[in-house]
Amino acid sequence: GISFYLSGGKSVPIISRVAKNALIKEGYRLAVELLTFLGIPHPEKVVKLYPHELSGGMRQRIVIAIALANYPKVVIMDEPTSALDVTIQAQILDLIKDLKSSFNTSFIFISHDLSVLAEVSDRIGIMYAGQIVEIGSAREIFLEPLHPYTKALIEAIPTMDKTSLKTVPGSVPDMRYPPQGCSFSPRCPFVMDECKLRQPDMVKVSETHSVACFLARKGDKQ
Numbered sequence: 069g070i071s072f073y074l075s076g077g078k079s080v081p082i083i084s085r086v087a088k089n090a091l092i093k094e095g096y097r098l099a100v101e102l103l104t105f106l107g108i109p110h111p112e113k114v115v116k117l118y119p120h121e122l123s124g125g126m127r128q129r130i131v132i133a134i135a136l137a138n139y140p141k142v143v144i145m146d147e148p149t150s151a152l153d154v155t156i157q158a159q160i161l162d163l164i165k166d167l168k169s170s171f172n173t174s175f176i177f178i179s180h181d182l183s184v185l186a187e188v189s190d191r192i193g194i195m196y197a198g199q200i201v202e203i204g205s206a207r208e209i210f211l212e213p214l215h216p217y218t219k220a221l222i223e224a225i226p227t228m229d230k231t232s233l234k235t236v237p238g239s240v241p242d243m244r245y246p247p248q249g250c251s252f253s254p255r256c257p258f259v260m261d262e263c264k265l266r267q268p269d270m271v272k273v274s275e276t277h278s279v280a281c282f283l284a285r286k287g288d289k290q
């Protein structure tokens with residue numbers, strides 16, 4: 069099926085019409101197979117549509133299908149549900165949970181929404197000012213958070229019985245002029261003198277749980 073075209077003495081591989089058609093056909097077949105797997109109705113029709121003809125949730129599924137097409141070892145999803153309404157968000161989260169169990173692929177899920185992470189994650193790393201300040205199993209992060217920033221994020225999750233929404237006071241540092249010492253120190257309710265002098269190292273508090281905060285070193289919850 070492969071033929072060669074000579075140009076300026078060089079040979080350039082081109083694909084003959086027959087092979088090209090066979091490849092396109094196979095591409096469609098695989099695309100339809102993936103769309104079917106992702107639960108998209110009428111995949112034979114959808115595979116020929118343009119992006120603007122699809123809903124937001126559908127587009128997100130298609131992008132996931134594209135990411136999975138070559139069976140990668142790792143897929144990085146950056147805020148995959150933030151532009152979707154809650155119903156579609158729930159469907160996409162269910163889909164990601166299914167994919168985790170059926171594909172031999174790891175997913176790195178980036179989100180500002182801890183309640184979304186609670187649904188899909190095995191391990192969670194909390195980042196502040198570009199650094200991981202706490203990492204642990206989803207259970208450890210939600211049930212035994214150690215870093216003040218993690219605690220503040222969890223308290224900020226809206227729940228049915230909350231009458232007011234908690235926020236993390238202050239704002240993120242301007243990283244052109246990063247704060248001295250712990251980058252969370254200007255906003256931390258537990259700030260101590262040493263926090264302003266140097267950055268805390270990551271401390272392992274269990275086999276799977278580490279945190280960068282001087283409080284952890286002092287045995288808080290160890």
Ligand code: SF4
Nearest residue numbers: 250253256263281282
């Ligand atoms: S090191 Fe200090 S400032 Fe930083 S999070 Fe811990 S207590 Fe707060």
